[in-house]
Every structure is written in C-alpha cells, then in structure tokens.
Amino acid sequence: xxxxxxxxxxxxxxxxxxxxxxxxxxxxxxxxxxxxxxxxxxxxxxxxxxxxxxxxxxxxxxxxxxxxxxxxxxxxxxxxxxxxxxxxxxxxxxxxxxxxxxxxxxxxxxxxxxxxxx
Amino acid sequence: xxxxxxxxxxxxxxxxxxxxxxxxxxxxxxxxxxxxxxxxxxxxxxxxxxxxxxxxxxxxxxxxxxxxxxxxxxxxxxxxxxxxxxxxxxxxxxxxxxxxxxxxxxxxxxxxxxxxxx
DNA sequence: GTCGTAGTTTGACATCTCTCGTAGTACGAG
DNA sequence: CTCGTACTACGAGAGATGTCAAACTACGAC
Numbered sequence: 001x002x003x004x005x006x007x008x009x010x011x012x013x014x015x016x017x018x019x020x021x022x023x024x025x026x027x028x029x030x031x032x033x034x035x036x037x038x039x040x041x042x043x044x045x046x047x048x049x050x051x052x053x054x055x056x057x058x059x060x061x062x063x064x065x066x067x068x069x070x071x072x073x074x075x076x077x078x079x080x081x082x083x084x085x086x087x088x089x090x091x092x093x094x095x096x097x098x099x100x101x102x103x104x105x106x107x108x109x110x111x112x113x114x115x116x117x118x
Numbered sequence: 119x120x121x122x123x124x125x126x127x128x129x130x131x132x133x134x135x136x137x138x139x140x141x142x143x144x145x146x147x148x149x150x151x152x153x154x155x156x157x158x159x160x161x162x163x164x165x166x167x168x169x170x171x172x173x174x175x176x177x178x179x180x181x182x183x184x185x186x187x188x189x190x191x192x193x194x195x196x197x198x199x200x201x202x203x204x205x206x207x208x209x210x211x212x213x214x215x216x217x218x219x220x221x222x223x224x225x226x227x228x229x230x231x232x233x234x235x236x
Numbered sequence: 237g238t239c240g241t242a243g244t245t246t247g248a249c250a251t252c253t254c255t256c257g258t259a260g261t262a263c264g265a266g
Numbered sequence: 267c268t269c270g271t272a273c274t275a276c277g278a279g280a281g282a283t284g285t286c287a288a289a290c291t292a293c294g295a296c
Contacts, residue, residue: 009292060286062244080292081292097220098216098220102215148253183273198262200263200271
C-alpha cells in the first residue's frame with residue numbers, strides 16, 4: 001500500500017465476506033476479463049487500465065473492470081489520473097482456498113492448448 | 119457404465135478437447151446449476167433430473183441441465199424414460215487439474231458461511 | 237487558465253439468459 | 267393400444283450483458 005492513492009475518489013468494493021462465488025465465476029467467464037486477470041496475476045503488480053491492450057473501446061474496458069471490481073476479483077485505486085488494478089489474492093485465498101490458483105493454472109493450460117499466448 | 123442406456127436417443131456432448139474453461143465457469147455461475155453440480159458430486163452417482171428438487175418448473179430444469187451438458191460439465195444418458203446425469207470428473211480433471219475440487223470446496227465453504235445446506 | 241491524457245457516463249442496440257406455460261414426444265407398464 | 271411418467275420444444279416476456287459512439291469529468295503539466 002504505497003500511499004499515493006488519490007483521495008476523494010473512492011470506489012465501492014465488496015467486503016471480503018460479501019464476495020459470492022457465483023459472481024466471481026461469472027466475472028471470469030468472459031474471455032476479456034479472464035485475460036485481464038491472467039495478466040494481472042502474471043505480472044505480480046498493479047496495472048493501470050490502459051496498460052492492457054484489449055480489442056475493445058475504452059467504455060467497454062471500463063465496463064469489464066467494473067464487473068471485476070464489483071465481483072470482488074480485483075481492487076481498484078485511483079493514482080493521479082490513472083486507475084490501478086490489483087488482484088484481491090489475499091481475500092480470494094481466504095474465502096476459496098486454492099481456487100484462484102487452479103483457475104489460473106486451468107486458464108494457462110487452455111491457452112497453451114489453443115496456441116494462444118500461453 | 120452399465121449398458122442400460124436407451125439406444126437411438128443420443129445427446130450431443132462436447133468432446134473433451136472442446137470443453138472451454140469460460141463455458142464451464144459460465145455454467146457454474148448460476149446458483150441453480152452450481153447446486154445441481156454440488157449434489158451430483160456429493161452423491162457420487164448418476165441422478166435423474168427429477169431427483170433434484172429445484173424451485174423452478176420442468177422446462178427451466180431442462181434448460182439448466184442442457185447448459186451443463188453443452189458446457190461439458192455433466193454427461194447425460196437416457197435410461198428408459200429417465201435421463202441420468204453424471205459429472206464429467208475425469209475429463210475435467212485432465213483438462214483443468216484440481217479445478218473441480220477447488221470449486222466444490224469453495225462452494226461448500228460458502229454454503230456453510232451462508233447457513234445454507236453446507 | 238489551457239491542454240492533453242485517463243477514465244466515466246449515458247444512451248443505444250443486438251444478443252443472451254432465466255423464467256414460465258402449453259403442447260408435444262419417448263418410453264415402460266398394463 | 268392406452269395410459270402415466272419423464273422429459274423436450276416452442277414460443278414469449280422481463281431482465282442482464284457486451285459492445286459501441288459521443289459527450290463528459292478528473293487530474294497533472296505547462
């Protein structure tokens with residue numbers, strides 16, 4: 001938590017206890033969002049929205065990041081004009097032990113099979 | 119595989135290699151379907167559609183079972199007038215090792231937290 | 237203050253999803 | 267062949283979803 005977050009622009013996140021498995025699965029069932037989560041996990045760092053090269057417009061990108069945040073998969077913080085995104089690995093690991101890793105492994109295996117960027 | 123399946127009423131299933139992670143996650147992101155899969159995993163047996171006491175009509179039940187079958191989560195076979203449903207555990211474990219177990223464990227934990235039938 | 241960059245908001249549109257009710261098909265029992 | 271059971275098919279309707287374009291806000295740099 002480097003304290004560089006921009007004050008006065010808080011974003012609503014579900015508490016850990018409010019995160020629902022169904023919502024997480026729904027969030028990850030979209031290829032675009034699964035890709036985002038995969039990149040976020042690969043580089044173990046927070047990334048701004050614009051660092052993802054997604055084949056959709058900015059409004060659609062905003063939409064996907066919001067779904068991920070509202071389902072509890074990622075945490076978003078404003079840092080100046082950028083919006084940084086980080087996986088909520090700690091919360092997810094407590095709620096659903098091993099799930100995130102299995103999910104990422106599965107996504108990696110499938111990407112390899114399909115000849116994508118695995 | 120007791121050979122009691124009714125011939126001439128085959129149902130289309132995706133091959134193992136055709137099963138997509140996104141489709142599986144989408145199938146499991148519905149509470150009704152997640153419940154079905156949980157029951158199917160708990161009793162390690164094939165169950166007919168009508169053995170599930172779901173709070174929806176028969177047509178809706180048919181719909182949910184079809185989504186599960188077409189996503190590759192379950193296998194369906196006619197046995198007389200009944201349609202038996204079984205988890206495709208073997209295929210899923212090969213494709214996405216550990217995923218199904220993490221998913222079931224996560225669903226169990228959440229059901230316990232929520233005071234449902236966990 | 238002005239400008240540019242980053243992201244949001246709104247409205248629209250096509251598609252999909254979950255649900256239902258009604259009518260229909262497939263099988264086994266008699 | 268008739269009947270009952272188990273499930274399907276076919277609409278239909280309410281609502282969610284993914285996408286876009288255009289106009290907007292927030293921040294930093296100058």
